[in-house]
Amino acid sequence: MTSVPLAPPNPAEGDARPADVSLGVVSLRGVSFSYGTNVVLRDVNLDFAPGSITALLGANGAGKSTLIKALSGANPRYTGLISVAGEEAALSSPTVARHLGISAVHQKVADGIVPGLTVAENVLLDDLAGGLRGALRNRRRDLANARTALAVLGLHWSDRVLGQDARDLRISDAQLVTLARALRSTPRLLILDEPTSALTSAEADRLFEVLRALRADGLAIVYVSHRFGEIEALADSVVVLRDGTVQSHSDRPFAWNGILHDMLGRATELSQQRVSADRGATVVAEVDSVPLLPGAAPVSLTIRGGEVLGILGLIGAGKTELAEILGGLARPAAGTLTLGGEPYAPRRPGDAIRSGVVLVPEDRQRQAILPGWSVAHTITVPFLAEASRWGTLRTGRETARAAAVVADLDVVTESVDTPIDDLSGGNQQKVVVGRWLSASPRLAVLDEPFRGVDIAARRGIGDRLTDLARSGGAAVVLSSDVDEILEVSDRIVVLVAGVVALDGYADELDRARIVEAFLGETQPASVQTSPAPAEGITT
Numbered sequence: 001m002t003s004v005p006l007a008p009p010n011p012a013e014g015d016a017r018p019a020d021v022s023l024g025v026v027s028l029r030g031v032s033f034s035y036g037t038n039v040v041l042r043d044v045n046l047d048f049a050p051g052s053i054t055a056l057l058g059a060n061g062a063g064k065s066t067l068i069k070a071l072s073g074a075n076p077r078y079t080g081l082i083s084v085a086g087e088e089a090a091l092s093s094p095t096v097a098r099h100l101g102i103s104a105v106h107q108k109v110a111d112g113i114v115p116g117l118t119v120a121e122n123v124l125l126d127d128l129a130g131g132l133r134g135a136l137r138n139r140r141r142d143l144a145n146a147r148t149a150l151a152v153l154g155l156h157w158s159d160r161v162l163g164q165d166a167r168d169l170r171i172s173d174a175q176l177v178t179l180a181r182a183l184r185s186t187p188r189l190l191i192l193d194e195p196t197s198a199l200t201s202a203e204a205d206r207l208f209e210v211l212r213a214l215r216a217d218g219l220a221i222v223y224v225s226h227r228f229g230e231i232e233a234l235a236d237s238v239v240v241l242r243d244g245t246v247q248s249h250s251d252r253p254f255a256w257n258g259i260l261h262d263m264l265g266r267a268t269e270l271s272q273q274r275v276s277a278d279r280g281a282t283v284v285a286e287v288d289s290v291p292l293l294p295g296a297a298p299v300s301l302t303i304r305g306g307e308v309l310g311i312l313g314l315i316g317a318g319k320t321e322l323a324e325i326l327g328g329l330a331r332p333a334a335g336t337l338t339l340g341g342e343p344y345a346p347r348r349p350g351d352a353i354r355s356g357v358v359l360v361p362e363d364r365q366r367q368a369i370l371p372g373w374s375v376a377h378t379i380t381v382p383f384l385a386e387a388s389r390w391g392t393l394r395t396g397r398e399t400a401r402a403a404a405v406v407a408d409l410d411v412v413t414e415s416v417d418t419p420i421d422d423l424s425g426g427n428q429q430k431v432v433v434g435r436w437l438s439a440s441p442r443l444a445v446l447d448e449p450f451r452g453v454d455i456a457a458r459r460g461i462g463d464r465l466t467d468l469a470r471s472g473g474a475a476v477v478l479s480s481d482v483d484e485i486l487e488v489s490d491r492i493v494v495l496v497a498g499v500v501a502l503d504g505y506a507d508e509l510d511r512a513r514i515v516e517a518f519l520g521e522t523q524p525a526s527v528q529t530s531p532a533p534a535e536g537i538t539t
Contacts, residue, residue, distance in 0.1 A: 025050045025220045026071065026102065026189045031080035033066050033244075035422065038414050040066045041078070042244045048189055048220040053211065055231040056224045058241035059263050059454040060426030061412025064224055065107065067241070068191050071222070072104035073097030085188065098126065101188030105178050105195055107224075107425040107452055110365040112178035115167035119157070120146035122166040122177050126185065149180040154206040171363045172198040172315050179207065183214075190214065191222045194425070196230060197451045200315045200480075201519075208234060226426075226454050227481070228256065264456050278490050279505065280304025284443055284474040285344065285357075290325065290335035292318030296498030298335055303443065303474050308465050310489025310506075311478045312518055318498035319478040320362055323447040326476070327359025328352035340442070353382060356442030360433055360449050368432045369420050376402035376416040379435045405434035409460055425452040430461070437464050444468060444475045450484050462488035482515060494518050 026048045033041040041063045048054055058064045069075035071082065073091040082089055084100045091097050097104075106112060113122055121128055123146040146162050153176055169177065175198045182190060192211075196204040211221060211234060225231060231238065231254070238254055240247045240262040247262040282305040289298040296318065303309055313319040324330040325337070328346030337344040339355055346352040349359065361367035369378055379402045384393065402416040409430040413423055420428055433449050444465065450458045465475040465488060479485050485492055492509060494502035494517040502509075502517035 025085060027081075027083045028071075029081040029083075031067070031070060031078055031082060033063075033070060033075060033078045035414070040244050041070070044080070044241075044244075044246055046239060046246065046249075048222060050188075050218045050220050051215055052236040053215055053221040053223055053234050055235035055238045056222055056241065057226075057231070057238055057259065057263055060424050060430070060452075060457055062241040062263070062424075063244040064241055065193065065424050066244075068104060068106070068193055068222070068224070071097070071189070072102060072106075072191060074104075074106075095129075098185060098187070101185075102191070103182040103185055103187040103189070104191040105175075105182045105193065107193040107197070108365055109171055109174045109178065109198060110363075112181075113166050113169065113174050115165065117166055118163050119166050119169065119177060120162040123149050123162075123180050123184075125181055146180075149184045150176070152183055152210060153180055153203070155180070170315075171366075172200065172203065175199060176203065183210070187219070189220045189222065191224075193224045194226070194452050195223075196225065196227065197448075198315070204230075226450075226452065226458075260455070263454070278307050278469070280306035280469070280474065280490075282306065282472070284340065285326070286338045287322070287325075288336045288338070290322075290332040290337070291498070292321045292325075292495070293498035299495075299498070299500055300335075301493065301500070303476060304491075305472050305474045306469050307490035308462075308469050308475045308477060308488055309491050309493065310485035311476060311493045311495060312480070312482065312485045312514070313478070313495035314480050314518075316497075317495040319480075319495050320447055321498075322495075323359060323362070323445050323476075323478050326352070326357060326443070326445045327361075328357070329359065329361075353439075358436040358439055358441045358444050360436055360444070360446040362447040362451075364429060364432050364451075369428060371421055373420055374417050375406065375411070375413055375420055375423070375431055378420045378431055379405050379416075379438070382435065383439065401438060405431065405438050408438075408464070409434040410457070426454055426457055429453050430457055433461055433464075437468065440471075440473070441468070442473055444473065445478070446476065447478045448480070449477060450479065450481070458484065458487070482511070482518060486511065486514070 028044050028046045031041060031044040032039070044067065056064055066075060070078040070091065073094040073096050076092045082091055084102070089100055114125060120142050124142055143159055143162055150157060155176060166174070166177065175195070179195060195207060199207065215221060223234060237249065237251045238259055239249050240259060242263060242265060250259065283302055284305045285303040287299060287301040289300055291298045311319050311322065321330065325332050328349040328351050331347070339357065344355065346355065352359065376398050380398045399416055405411070406413060406416060411430045411434070412427050420431065423431070429449065429452055433446065436444060449461060453461070465477065468475050469490070477485065477488055486506065489506055491505050492502070492514060493500055494514065496517070502514065
């Protein structure tokens with residue numbers, strides 16, 4: 001991998017600042033940040049050039065989110081120098097950053113949406129923050145402006161949708177609203193943190209077209225993703241952070257094995273597919289004639305102990321609906337469920353948990369964590385009875401359980417008393433996954449469990465799911481990412497428009513066959529084919 005050195009300070013002048021701070025549209029020199037004694041960023045020097053896309057990579061807890069917050073004004077307590085267009089800037093707030101031409105779309109989608117405002121008002125939120133609402137605003141003009149902003153992303157939503165409360169948006173649509181808002185201001189530097197994590201393949205493709213056009217117009221773009229196929233397709237250069245420091249800065253062509261080594265501090269392979277897959281003998285749960293989507297044919301599915309079942313589907317394929325039915329968040333419109341051979345009809349998540357079924361939901365911000373709660377409280381909250389005596393929480397038991405989860409999934413946190421909000425998105429996800437796996441469930445259902453999680457953490461979670469299956473339990477992983485499913489699953493089911501398009505074991509399927517079914521290019525079938533090695537980075 002080619003390493004590109006950054007301009008060092010001029011030691012002859014005894015000044016920590018370099019002679020030239022205008023190498024990029026935005027430049028950083030000696031930028032550092034600490035939470036108390038915990039140093040999160042250490043002496044970062046970077047230049048973001050106009051007309052280029054820089055991929056920012058790093059394992060969970062590497063400092064990516066902290067760096068993004070400093071650049072976007074959300075973390076004003078950084079030290080060092082940030083310059084914009086050659087002038088030193090004090091990025092004291094997001095408003096100041098936006099005025100200087102820096103726009104950011106953060107990983108936490110919920111943070112970018114204001115409930116109580118309409119979808120159109122959320123698209124135009126920056127305008128509203130500096131102006132007037134209500135009767136003094138022109139609703140027709142606002143709708144027109146919102147439609148124009150969304151059209152950049154290929155979206156043509158009706159006035160009814162634009163007028164509804166934004167709290168009712170799906171996570172993917174909320175992500176698109178925050179993207180449209182950021183693009184309205186035509187920034188100098190656009191920062192995107194996991195922008196496709198909740199998008200369909202078509203929505204992501206449209207976003208890539210927009211980003212390429214913006215790059216051609218001279219915009220500098222910082223792109224954060226754990227999906228290496230996106231980086232390969234988009235980026236002009238890759239910057240790797242590890243433990244708060246810049247490990248490498250490389251241009252195309254990218255040497256991915258070296259990049260992964262810089263990210264993780266050890267050698268690892270980019271893509272893995274199971275070469276053997278276990279067959280479960282015991283039926284843990286059955287779904288019988290249950291429709292997942294209105295108008296779709298009913299689905300029947302057997303979930304066996306001893307195997308990890310991967311369910312692959314795009315947004316809208318019915319995978320989240322299936323997860324919510326299994327986890328007690330929704331009731332099937334028809335058909336039946338069984339668990340351990342007995343009727344299973346949970347009316348609420350608590351019923352499912354008491355039956356030994358746990359659900360890691362798709363949207364951790366809205367459905368899985370409580371802002372301000374500590375890591376320990378977040379892990380313990382579903383199991384308060386186990387950690388209490390006579391109605392009093394026994395902190396020793398709570399701490400022990402939380403410490404075990406932190407160690408088991410290698411959660412990067414200063415302590416179990418750290419607020420969950422202070423963790424990176426990937427480490428929050430590891431806490432949520434670890435919380436439920438610590439219950440040793442009969443059936444674990446995980447909807448998009450790898451969102452925002454680095455490759456090492458993904459494999460760690462996959463190992464825990466395999467352990468659960470090998471001990472007689474069952475695990476169902478639902479994802480829209482082919483590589484994630486290939487890596488963790490013994491058996492693979494592909495959902496298309498609410499019906500099963502493919503059902504087979506991983507060592508009997510080749511990647512091309514799975515992708516064909518995933519994209520809806522084949523008829524529903526159960527196949528048995530010859531195994532072939534996985535190719536490429538991601539789909």
